[in-house]
Amino acid sequence: PPMIAVHNMSKLYGEFVALDRLNFDVQRGEKIVVLGPSGSGKSTLIRTFNRIEPHDSGSIIIDGKIINEKTSLTELRCMVGMVFQNYNLFPHLSVLDNCTLAPQLVRNVARKDAQEMAHNFLKQVGIPEQAHKYPIQLSGGQQQRVAIARALCMQPEVMLFDEPTAALDPEAITGVVSIMDTLAEQGITTLCVTHEMAFSRRIADKIVFMDQGRILEITPPEQFFTAP
Numbered sequence: 001p002p003m004i005a006v007h008n009m010s011k012l013y014g015e016f017v018a019l020d021r022l023n024f025d026v027q028r029g030e031k032i033v034v035l036g037p038s039g040s041g042k043s044t045l046i047r048t049f050n051r052i053e054p055h056d057s058g059s060i061i062i063d064g065k066i067i068n069e070k071t072s073l074t075e076l077r078c079m080v081g082m083v084f085q086n087y088n089l090f091p092h093l094s095v096l097d098n099c100t101l102a103p104q105l106v107r108n109v110a111r112k113d114a115q116e117m118a119h120n121f122l123k124q125v126g127i128p129e130q131a132h133k134y135p136i137q138l139s140g141g142q143q144q145r146v147a148i149a150r151a152l153c154m155q156p157e158v159m160l161f162d163e164p165t166a167a168l169d170p171e172a173i174t175g176v177v178s179i180m181d182t183l184a185e186q187g188i189t190t191l192c193v194t195h196e197m198a199f200s201r202r203i204a205d206k207i208v209f210m211d212q213g214r215i216l217e218i219t220p221p222e223q224f225f226t227a228p
């Protein structure tokens with residue numbers, strides 16, 4: 001069965017149809033890039049998966065579980081991690097505490113275990129030395145890596161990325177690409193909203209192309225980028 005199954009799913013803001021009867025599946029470990037013009041519904045789409053934006057009709061099934069108003073947000077936040085464009089790190093907490101807070105509070109992980117896990121993920125994303133610094137002491141690329149490590153500390157099945165490279169230099173972007181490859185190898189399913197064509201081409205297994213709240217096509221990147 002697919003990791004994510006979306007069936008006739010719609011989302012309204014008042015009268016405005018932001019997502020219009022979407023249908024698609026995502027397989028476990030797939031990397032999906034969502035492309036499309038500004039305002040086409042890309043952010044809204046990925047935010048329906050963790051109910052930051054609850055959908056209004058149709059269905060979303062993640063790992064066999066129906067996602068709706070009865071879904072425990074705690075459970076959902078463990079299953080679906082999110083990395084925001086502006087990182088959303090807690091400025092008054094160290095990198096380590098940023099990573100260990102939610103696992104302790106939400107998953108009842110013991111402090112020592114949460115710290116060990118955080119150190120492992122900080123190593124995986126390439127910043128093992130920054131654990132005791134504060135976000136403001138880090139570069140944009142390093143903050144982005146902390147945001148990824150923090151999300152991974154919840155051990156999610158699905159990772160959502162909203163414009164993860166927008167504020168990064170080319171070297172940092174390469175870093176994010178290799179992190180995403182590693183996540184896919186570990187079976188984590190990735191959905192990523194971006195405007196960066198080169199980045200999309202590099203990471204996507206499939207491109208979901210949106211316009212005006214609809215999916216116009218779902219294609220492998222080689223096809224998408226060479227189509228007439």
Ligand code: ADP
Binds near residue numbers: 016037040
């Ligand atoms: P994209 O990510 O493709 O730029 P969004 O998903 O952010 O698009 O937005 C899709 C459409 O929904 C846009 O027209 C936007 O103005 C509208 N929209 C987004 N969020 C809200 C909101 N909270 N209230 C009303 N309209 C919204």
Ligand code: ADP
Binds near residue numbers: 043044162
């Ligand atoms: P993005 O495309 O990255 O989501 P936006 O600038 O479109 O960035 O949206 C930033 C925030 O403003 C989002 O939280 C979105 O929900 C909200 N928003 C976007 N469009 C509208 C709108 N027309 N009315 C109210 N809120 C909106």
